[in-house]
Amino acid sequence: MKQRIGILILLVALLCGCATSRKLTKQPAWQTANVSNCTATVTMDSMAYTIGCAMQVMRDSLVIISLRPMMNIEIGRLEITPGQALAIDKINHQYTAVELTKTLPLVPKIRWNDLQAFAAAEKAQKGDSVTLNYAYKGHLLRLNLTYGDIAYDAPILIRRLNVDKYKYVDTFLPE
DSSP states (O other), X not given: OHHHHHHHHHHHHHHHHHHHTTTOSSOOSOSEEEEEEXXXXXXXXXXXXXXXXXXXXXXXXXXXXXXXXXXXXXXXEEEEOSSEEEEEETTTTEEEEEEGGXXXXXXXXXXXXHHHHHHTTTTOOTTOEEEEEEEETTEEEEEEEEOOEEEESOOOOOOOOOGGGSEEOOOOOOO
């Protein structure tokens, strides 16, 4: 069950890029983006989870999605680069990593620019919502994200998490 939640979080992050590809025409000129106080509701079949999250983006290099259910305490995070996605479950001290090229059989339309635009809230304002639906092996996955505060080119502190103290968990992604 714990592995499925970690994998679910990874899939949600990868799904995020699919919805923005139709809307983007021109990217605004920003180098960093900080999107905080967001609310995400993830529904898998009939089970729903609502969680707070924040996203930090360094253009063309790194997207960090931080899961914070209450009192701004981080319980998990996704660190995504143009080549790799890293999902970290801080509660169970485990993580998984996957190359983005290996996600193509699951999410064939994902592109780095779309994922970056989603996390940076390009073409969005505070209070806007995005809903994504995805079916995989008979399961329906739905993500509804409501954007919170959005700041571009503000000073941000991005620290990648050292996973040495976490246990690696293999994913079920096809080879």
